[in-house]
Amino acid sequence: MKSQTPSPIISVKDLNVHYGKFHAIKDVSMDIRRNTVTALIGPSGCGKSTFIRCLNRMNDLMITAIVTGEVNYNDRNIYSSDIDATEIRSRIGMVFQKPNPFPKSIFQNVAFGLKVNGFSGDLDEAVERSLVQAALWEEVKDRLGDSALTLSGGQQQRLCIARALAVEPDVILMDEPASALDPIATVAIEDLVRELKKEYTIVIVTHNMQQAARISDETAFFMVGDDYCGYLVEQDETQKIFTNPSNERTEAYITGRFS
Amino acid sequence: MSIDRMKFSPKRQMRSFSGPALYMVCLISVLIGILGLAVLVIEVLSTGLPWLSWHFITDYPSRHPEEAGLYSALMGTVWLMGMTSVLTVPVGVGAAIYLEEYAPRNFLTRFIEINVANLAGVPSIVYGLLGMGLFVYWMHLGRSILAGSMTLALLVLPIVILASREAIRAVPSAYREGAYAMGADKWQVIKGVVLPSAIPGILTGTVLAMSRAIGEAAPVIAISALVYLTFIPSSPLDRFTVLPIQIYNWVSRPQEDFRGLAAAGIIVLLAILITMNSVAVILRNKYQIRSEE
């Protein structure tokens, strides 16, 4: 247990999400601490993706989504009416399950976020820095002008990470970033996550429990209730969740009694 | 980690302005189209309704606007549409069947498809020239409805082919496989399973093609070379005129009254078009309900 706890970078209180009449997640409250990797695990359909998309207001893009409750980032509720969603998204970035580079050059992909956010420094230097941080620089430094679509799946995903890093967020949300990749690329992503947590806070959704055990400091377990609504069962240090969970449903999931 | 956010000047105020600004531009663009349509319709209705009457439909054109009617053009249109559909639908459906069910993936097939796509974009007056040279003169059909309908049949053929191909493609392969599994040969499968399922879509395509044909004046002018006709056709080899040409004739006259006649003629033409397209929509809906059973 950490002795001194500065206020969590993200603190969620009583979060509920409805898609139209369908109640997707119910009364979720949890904290995310700085410079940690928090893994969200649980069976499919339990609302992990819905939850993570609330953290950077991506659910605003769904017309039918209704979000109630608080998501506090640096002690300010991002859902309050005076907050601009685009600002939140430049501070809380996201990497998606299937790599989605723009059909532009590698350089332009990384530079897009910088330009959109009015970056006034040296563009080339910033792009290089992001690609170095994403462990992709060596592989692409001689072909920044090539189309991003010529990269392999794993490289594309690292490019998407570099793209997110370029705008210097505090938090990076990752929605199953390695599930569409082969095992070797997956290892590369996991190594990268371990490196990145030194400077960033990472929240990662994964259906791969071994992955969660390998790379995360804290783990949150979600489940679907009998009402088909997703809820948070338990959140604790990863070590504890995987060796001695408090909740018996957590234990059932961990030991593979259902998935 | 030090967050040097001074490097970023996101100009949020300007960006939050550009959003609504773009929205306005886009909205205005849509409204331009809709408003243009509205103004057109209102103008036509206000000018033409006073001239619309039963005698308007049953009288022949005349030098005197009060006595003029579009009977000859209306009959000409009916004849022309009837003959055109008889010519174009079987050929178009046949071509579609070939392309969807029989054609191998080779250069010839591709060439046929390129041709169909190109022909859809050829100006209609060029079809008129083709009809003139080929049907009117070379085949000695004269400036007849027959020549006109053959020309129009070629003009709308790409539409029929495209629509029929889609209708055939939409037939689930499960139907075909079931029929083949019973030992039927290709033509039996098409005749018994594919075509019946595709007929609503083919009908819709036919209506679409005829909607296009009914409004075409240019190629018909090139064939019939007439704008003023005071008799109705009694055989396929007769001369003829059609509604759009009659409208053109009236529009071209300087007198004020003929503008009203033209507008009335437009109302009749648009009324026919709306009816045809409503039929197509009803057919399409009926088809969708059937396939969802």
Place this chain on the structure above:
Amino acid sequence: MSQLVNRNQKKRIKLEGQVIRIIFFLCAIISIFTTVAILFTLIFQALSFFNEISVWEFLTGTRWTPILKPRAYGVLPLVSGTLLVTVIAAAVALPVGLFAAIFLSEYAPDKIRRILKPILEILAGIPTVVYGYFALTFVTPQLQVIFPDLLVFNALSAGLVMGLMIIPMVSSLSEDAMLSVPRSLREAAYALGATRFEVSLKIVVPAALSGIISAFILAISRAIGETMLVTIAAGATPRLTLNPLESVQTMTAYIVQLSLGEAAVGSLEYNTIFAVGLVLFAMTLIMNLLGFWVVRRFREAY
């Protein structure tokens, strides 16, 4: 079972199948036949024309008076008339159509889109004589208030109304191109803090660019080939001019004029129809092929 289906019956079924196949094949071949027939008809008659008038004079002459004396056979006035009207139409339809497409694909909720799109499509279904009528009897008098020098037959009215007519073509094709840009690209951009404006103009439109450019090209081709609108509203005076307030004659309007006239078959005047028709066909063919090629060659992978 095999006794029930006798050999002759099976042979007949097979023969029937083969005959049917040939019939359908012939139906499909008609499209090739049509293209060949068009080319043949145009070129054959145009060659008679070029027997008497040199290709050079035809393509570079700046006066077109094939009927009145002194006769001149330079096609440029007709081409310029066509292009003048087309440019005006494009100036209206390309931006309006593109922004309408952006609205329909990026901003409009599904319900509104389902109402607005068919209404715009109605514009495409209206016969072009109606547009000609509209240009002549409504638009021209209104424009004469702004431009008192405006002649009754002029390129401006025709161009503006033609623009209205081809808006749905631009917007429909552009919208299709934009809708096929996958959602994941938009999400990636939003996740970086981009506004809807930036996502639309910096990600979606560039990603759909080949489809949009193809839409532009095909719409322009349509404008070039349009006949009745310009015949009614633009005039019958072949004139090499850039002034939209004057009356001009397009290639298509000339062909109509001659078709209604008394030119004897086989005469030089008669053959001018086909020479002009050939130029028209060539122009639209090139544009159509270009439009298709742009999409195939530059189709963006996602």
